[in-house]
Amino acid sequence: MTEVLLVAHGKLAQEMKNSAEMIFGKLPEFYTIDFxxxxxxxxIKENISVVLNQMSDSVIVVSDLFAGTPYNACCGLAMEYRQKNIEVISGMSLPxxxxxxSMCGNKTPKEIVDYLLSICSDTVRTFLVEEDDDEEDL
Structure with a gap:
């Protein structure tokens, strides 16, 4: 089973887990670290290290901002913890x-990241009002 570490600025990580649990139910395999x-x-690097030592050897880390302090600390630790299978991704969102x-019970961190990267453009959407020029007068 892949475990998940959410790391973000402010209290976003814990609140993201809380929001996900409202929809998905309890997520005991999820850990959070606030920055x-x-x-x-x-x-933050020390806080992440403490949590990583409690986790399994199969971990996906989801951070909020690419190249932000939490993300950089996670990447540094992923290089130090090469004995673990750690994937780090940024762009945290509820979707x-x-x-x-939905995947951490039966997929590896790499499989999860590959899938997330394949669908990331589907998670940001816009509402467009289109006018129909062919509308008939009634």
Missing amino acids: LKEDGFDS LVLETA
């Missing part, structure tokens, strides 16, 4: 977290 104003790179939750 607060008083935290720095070293402190992304729900898709991850």
